[in-house]
Amino acid sequence: MFDTVTSARALMGMSLAFHIVFTAIGIGLPLLFLIAEGIALRTGNEEYRQMARRWGRTAAVLFAVGAVSGTLLSFEFGLLWPTWMEFSGSIIGFIFGLEGFAFFTEAIFLGLYLYGWDRLSPRAHWLCSIPIVISSAISALFVISTNGWMNQPTGFDVVDGKPVNIEPLAVMFNKAMPYEVTHGTLASYVAAGFAVAAVYAFAMLRGDRSDYNKKALVLALVVAAVFAPLQVVSGDLSARFLAHNQPEKFAALEGQFETEKGAPLRIGGWPDTEDKTTRFAIEIPKAASLLGFEHVDAEVRGLNSFPEDDIPDARLVHPWFQAMVAIGSFMVLVVAWFFGLAWWRKRIDPGRLLLLAVIAAAPLSFLAIEAGWCVTEFGRQPWIIYHVMRTADGATPREGIAWVLMLFALVYVALAAGLALLLFREQRRPLEPLGPLRRISDAP
Amino acid sequence: MPLENLAALVVLVGLIAYSIFGGADFGGGVWTALASGRRAAEQREAIFRAMGPVWETNHVWLILVVVTLFTAFPPAFADLFTGLFVPLVIALVGIVFRGAAFAFRHYGHVVEAGLPATNAVFSAASIITPMAMGMAVGAAASGNITIENGTVTSGLWEPWLQPFPIVCGLVAVAICGFLTAFYMTARATGELLEDFRMRGLAASLVLGALTTIALPIAHWDAKPFWDQVKDPAPLAVMGAAVAMGLASLVVLWRRWYLLAPPVAAGTVALVIGGFGAVQYPYLILPNERIADVAAGDPTLTAFLIALPIGALILIPSLVLLYVTFSEKTGGPGAEPERYGY
Numbered sequence: 001m002f003d004t005v006t007s008a009r010a011l012m013g014m015s016l017a018f019h020i021v022f023t024a025i026g027i028g029l030p031l032l033f034l035i036a037e038g039i040a041l042r043t044g045n046e047e048y049r050q051m052a053r054r055w056g057r058t059a060a061v062l063f064a065v066g067a068v069s070g071t072l073l074s075f076e077f078g079l080l081w082p083t084w085m086e087f088s089g090s091i092i093g094f095i096f097g098l099e100g101f102a103f104f105t106e107a108i109f110l111g112l113y114l115y116g117w118d119r120l121s122p123r124a125h126w127l128c129s130i131p132i133v134i135s136s137a138i139s140a141l142f143v144i145s146t147n148g149w150m151n152q153p154t155g156f157d158v159v160d161g162k163p164v165n166i167e168p169l170a171v172m173f174n175k176a177m178p179y180e181v182t183h184g185t186l187a188s189y190v191a192a193g194f195a196v197a198a199v200y201a202f203a204m205l206r207g208d209r210s211d212y213n214k215k216a217l218v219l220a221l222v223v224a225a226v227f228a229p230l231q232v233v234s235g236d237l238s239a240r241f242l243a244h245n246q247p248e249k250f251a252a253l254e255g256q257f258e259t260e261k262g263a264p265l266r267i268g269g270w271p272d273t274e275d276k277t278t279r280f281a282i283e284i285p286k287a288a289s290l291l292g293f294e295h296v297d298a299e300v301r302g303l304n305s306f307p308e309d310d311i312p313d314a315r316l317v318h319p320w321f322q323a324m325v326a327i328g329s330f331m332v333l334v335v336a337w338f339f340g341l342a343w344w345r346k347r348i349d350p351g352r353l354l355l356l357a358v359i360a361a362a363p364l365s366f367l368a369i370e371a372g373w374c375v376t377e378f379g380r381q382p383w384i385i386y387h388v389m390r391t392a393d394g395a396t397p398r399e400g401i402a403w404v405l406m407l408f409a410l411v412y413v414a415l416a417a418g419l420a421l422l423l424f425r426e427q428r429r430p431l432e433p434l435g436p437l438r439r440i441s442d443a444p
Numbered sequence: 445m446p447l448e449n450l451a452a453l454v455v456l457v458g459l460i461a462y463s464i465f466g467g468a469d470f471g472g473g474v475w476t477a478l479a480s481g482r483r484a485a486e487q488r489e490a491i492f493r494a495m496g497p498v499w500e501t502n503h504v505w506l507i508l509v510v511v512t513l514f515t516a517f518p519p520a521f522a523d524l525f526t527g528l529f530v531p532l533v534i535a536l537v538g539i540v541f542r543g544a545a546f547a548f549r550h551y552g553h554v555v556e557a558g559l560p561a562t563n564a565v566f567s568a569a570s571i572i573t574p575m576a577m578g579m580a581v582g583a584a585a586s587g588n589i590t591i592e593n594g595t596v597t598s599g600l601w602e603p604w605l606q607p608f609p610i611v612c613g614l615v616a617v618a619i620c621g622f623l624t625a626f627y628m629t630a631r632a633t634g635e636l637l638e639d640f641r642m643r644g645l646a647a648s649l650v651l652g653a654l655t656t657i658a659l660p661i662a663h664w665d666a667k668p669f670w671d672q673v674k675d676p677a678p679l680a681v682m683g684a685a686v687a688m689g690l691a692s693l694v695v696l697w698r699r700w701y702l703l704a705p706p707v708a709a710g711t712v713a714l715v716i717g718g719f720g721a722v723q724y725p726y727l728i729l730p731n732e733r734i735a736d737v738a739a740g741d742p743t744l745t746a747f748l749i750a751l752p753i754g755a756l757i758l759i760p761s762l763v764l765l766y767v768t769f770s771e772k773t774g775g776p777g778a779e780p781e782r783y784g785y
Contacts, residue, residue, distance in 0.1 A: 027785045061547055068543035071503065075536050078525025085514050086522040090739030092745040093515025100511055104504045112768060119768055131761075138641040168746035350760030383599075397595070398529050411537060415544050420546050 007401035008080040011408055013377070015073055017370055018412055022066030023143075024369055026106070027136040027185065028192020029059040032223060039219075041126055046213045046437050050130075051219070052116065053434075055196065056166050058423070060114045065419055066109065080401065083395030091156050091163050091171055092146045096255040099142035105135040117434055137185055138341035144184045147376065152245060153385050175245060179238040180376070186231045187372065190331060192215045193224030198362035200215065203353045206288035214348050221358070225335035228315040232328055239424075242379075243292030246386065247301045248310065249379035252317035254288050255281065256302045263288040263300035268322055276304055278318065309382065316378035320371040327368040334361050448738030450518035450748055452727070455509055456720040459581075462505035463494055463619060469495055469502050471624025473542065473570020473645065474476040474617065476563055486636055488563065491624065494631055497607060503543075515747050519594065520727040520737040524580075526596040527589035527728075529579040531604045538573030574616040579604045582612025584728050585719070587668035591645055591731045608666035611658045618654050619712050622647035626692065626708030629701045634779065637701075644696045644704070648711075652689055655715060668730040678721040685714035 002010065033052040041047035045209030074096070077085050088133075116125050123197045156163040197220035200213045242250040255271045255278035256263055265288045269281025281360075289298040303311050334357045342348050350358070382393040445453075472491040479487040514521040525532060545566035551558075583589060588603035589596065603609070625644035632640050662670045672678065692707040725734050738744065 003623065051516050064547040066504065068540055068547075071507060071539055071543075072536055075525070075532060077514065078510070078521055079529060079532060079536075082522035082526050086518045089514040089521055090516075090743040093511060093518070093739075094743060094750055096511045097515055097747055097750050098509075100504065101750075101758060103507070104758055105502060105761055108758075108765045111765055116768060152479055164740060168742065168744045294595060339599075357495030379646055396526060396529075398526060398600070400600075404533055407533075407537065411540055415540065418544055 001398070002402045002405070004399060004401045005395045005399075007405045011401065011405045012080055013413060014078055014405075014409065015069065015076055016373070016377075018416075019066065019069040019073060020369055020373060021366055022062050022069060023140065024191045024366065024427050025062045025195065026059065027140055027188035028065050028190075028223075029055055029196070030110075030129060030136055031189060032192060032196055032220060033059065034126075034133050035223070037129060038218060039125045040189055040437060041122055044437055045280060047215055048219075049434075049437050050212070051216050056110075056114055057089055060110060061419075061422060063107070063110055065415065067103075069415075079092070079404075081384070081394045082396050084389065087389060089392075092149055094168055094424040095142050095146050095172055102135045102139040102142060106132055106139065109135070111407060113144055114144060121386070122437070140185045140188065141181050142172075144181045145172050145174065145177040148180045149174045150384065151180070151380055151386050152176040153378070153388050158388070170230045179234070179241045182234045183231070183238050183372065186227050186234055187261045187365075187369050189227040190224050190231055191362075191369055193220045193222075193227065194331065194358070194365040196220035197224060198359045199359040201350075203274065204350070205352065205355045205359070209349075217350075217358075218342075218348055221293070221335055221338055226325045227338060228328070228331045230245055231390065232332060234249075235325070235328060240292055240294075243273040246379070248303065248306050248312060249317070249376075250292060251301055251306075252312045252314040252379050253321040253375055254292075254300070255298055255314055255318040256288065257304050257314075258302040259299060259305045261289070261299045262286040262297045263292075265291065268319075269318070271318045273313065273315060278314075305372075312379050312381045316381075318379070320374040324371040324375060327364045327371070331361050331365060332366075343440050357417065447741060447744040447748060448734050449725075451512060451738065451744055452724075452734045454512045454516070454748075454751065456717065457461045458505050458509040458512060459720070460716045462503075462509060462625060462712045463616075464712050465502035465710065466505055467616075467620045468572065468623040468755050469546075469620075470542075470570045470574045470617075471620035471622070473567045474621040475624055475628075477567035477571065478643075479699050482513040483636060483639060489626065490632055494548070494628065502738055503539075503586050505552070512747070516739050516744055517734070517737045518739060520732050523589065523591055523594075523596050523728060524584060524734065527591075527598055527603055528580045528583055530600050531576040535573050535576040535580065538569040538576060542569035542573060545569060558761060569779065570620070571617055575613040578613035578616025579609040580593075581616070581719070582609035582666075585612075585669045586666035586731050588666075589728055589731070589778045590726070606665055607661050608658070608669065610668075611654060611661050615651070615658060615715075618647060619715065622651045623712060626696070626704045629696065629704045641696055641699070644708075645693065646691050648689060648696070651715075652686075653709075655685075655689075658742075666674070667774065668710050672724075672726075673720045673728070675722075677724075678718060681714060681718040685718050688714050690773055732756055 033055040036048045036055065037052035039045065040052060109128045112120070113125065113128045113132060116128065122126070149171055152175040154174050155167040155172075157165045197217055200217040200220070203213050204217065239250065240255075253272075254263070255266045255269055257271075257276040257278065262285070263268070264283035264285050266278050266281035266283055269278045271278045286296040288300055290296050292298065292300060303314060334354075337354060338350060338358065341350065343355065378385055382390050382392070384394040472495050475491060476488050479485075510521075513524070513729060518543060542565075545562050549562045549566065555737050583604040583606070583710060587602070588598060588606055588609070590598045620645070625640050627642040629644055644749045659670075659673065661674065674680075688707065688711040692704075692711050695703045695707045723729060727737060728733055
């Protein structure tokens with residue numbers, strides 16, 4: 001059986017891996033229905049209104065599951081990591097308080113949006129989507145900034161093992177925060193774009209090339225196309241930040257064991273932690289130095305130069321990093337292919353292969369989010385708070401966490417199965433009729 | 445008022461708000477389980493309709509309680525979650541299943557065959573969750589969580605599987621059923637209204653009985669709690685709770701339905717406020733005082749400044765939500781129309 005720390009990590013990891021999917025949708029999908037309803041109001045096109053309604057309903061279901069899994073996480077802080085929270089609570093707790101407000105605001109306006117179609121004026125209804133988009137992005141900012149703090153802890157001193165002299169703003173605006181927040185939020189828009197696009201690509205693949213499906217596909221892919229390239233830039237900036245500020249993590253994600261001037265970029269490969277070398281990788285000479293330090297001959301510190309007990313396990317970091325980068329590149333390629341083809345042919349008429357690529361990009365985009373999150377979490381180990389507290393020291397003294405782990409594994413399986421069934425049904429479910437759509441300019 | 449007391453007040457207010465909003469949702473599950481007679485299906489349907497737009501919002505109060513605890517009182521948070529590990533895990537599983545069952549029923553329009561199963565999960569989870577939470581709150585006040593040198597020494601089971609926590613758990617379930625029945629009388633019409641009126645009257649009697657026997661049980665089983673009860677301030681709040689509880693009976697008896705929701709909410713606020721007054725100045729009786737486990741002033745200041753700023757955005761939005769969706773249930777349902785994905 002697993003020991004307490006391993007079980008606690010596994011349970012926390014499982015919970016976050018589950019939750020992160022719903023947050024990404026909760027952040028990304030509102031942007032899509034904001035745009036769709038906006039178009040409907042400007043043009044008077046009923047199809048865009050139907051899209052907005054459909055996406056709003058889906059967002060509500062997923063938001064509900066996200067709310068539940070988020071509540072679960074706040075309990076798990078105490079159940080699994082009481083010692084960590086006893087130290088960190090007074091430092092990062094208030095950020096969760098702010099996040100609570102942002103989340104609350106999102107819940108309220110989502111309720112209004114979802115149930116207000118025939119109770120609010122068209123303009124007021126559309127305006128409700130704006131606070132949803134804003135508050136969900138701000139939620140992401142708050143939550144991810146606490147993860148930034150775990151990676152770059154600042155804004156406090158430690159006296160007798162207790163945190164004192166806490167400066168809340170310094171805590172929130174830690175050095176890692178802008179990089180992590182940007183990368184995490186952009187990822188949500190890309191993933192939501194591809195997730196929605198895949199639904200309509202699938203319908204088209206099955207032969208339903210209606211105008212409605214095309215419109216929805218294009219709208220979703222436009223969002224993905226705007227954010228996917230930005231995500232590449234943000235990823236590059238993040239890697240450079242790590243090279244300078246968390247060299248162990250940078251070395252682990254590059255699979256760099258020896259300290260080296262002009263270090264190569266390793267594509268693929270498996271880090272062998274016994275022999276301390278990364279095997280089977282395609283190496284691009286000097287590229288890691290260039291990407292991390294803007295100079296081909298810059299020195300990259302290897303994992304071997306750190307104490308053995310203070311480094312992450314490269315086997316859990318390098319492969320995830322590779323997966324994330326590969327998927328990110330694939331997504332840029334897919335949107336370039338789609339819009340390149342549309343521009344070339346002057347019409348939207350994607351072929352089978354392209355539709356399949358769009359469909360594949362949806363699960364892959366979520367895998368990329370999971371992979372990126374694994375990079376940042378496994379890359380921070382063995383620390384729960386970088387250079388301040390070890391993960392093993394933050395866990396609960398309670399025994400038998402393995403049982404709780406198994407219990408919640410079952411809970412998550414049940415939840416995922418129920419949700420899959422529900423979404424499948426939701427797709428087929430007709431919407432209730434609304435009054436006639438009026439353009440904003442027509443409104444009295 | 446010292447900052448830490450203000451933060452403790454936030455915990456109490458959060459707990460009250462969670463009870464009077466979220467509690468009514470749990471009560472929805474209680475009455476789904478106890479729906480009876482010819483109109484059983486209608487009773488369930490009316491409850492689900494009323495909860496639809498507001499249930500997520502209602503449960504954010506729990507997050508406020510948890511976040512305030514770990515921000516303002518980190519050691520107490522750690523000790524509560526260590527000492528009450530089992531009931532909190534049970535509550536958590538309940539929260540997950542209940543939220544999922546409700547969302548699936550509500551958004552999925554579960555087909556006839558799946559309805560009993562979904563209702564059963566929803567009801568069971570709606571009863572187990574407040575029961576476990578009530579037991580956890582009761583255990584924290586009973587003196588059963590022992591702490592030595594900042595480490596919890598009590599085991600997994602003995603702090604909460606005791607008479608006083610069990611009564612507290614039952615009180616929590618009764619509160620939920622009480623609130624929902626009262627709230628529904630303001631929304632339902634016709635025969636359905638009479639159903640909820642009878643349920644409301646029954647629930648207020650049960651709640652009154654349980655809170656009354658809680659005191660002798662505290663005397664016998666929860667000494668630290670009983671020692672605090674005898675102070676004048678808690679006695680005054682509890683007296684007000686009794687008066688309000690009696691008023692709620694009168695309101696339903698005389699069919700003053702417009703008054704039913706405020707009286708019910710007021711009763712529950714006073715019951716929980718009374719509990720809080722007994723526990724003051726402790727967070728965990730009899731070991732951890734509010735002042736001893738509070739975070740430093742910079743943290744408390746930041747947190748207590750953030751709250752009203754957040755509330756400034758929140759309260760108008762919340763009012764908009766409740767105003768937009770408070771209406772009588774019933775009326776003809778619209779025919780669905782098929783329209784693509």
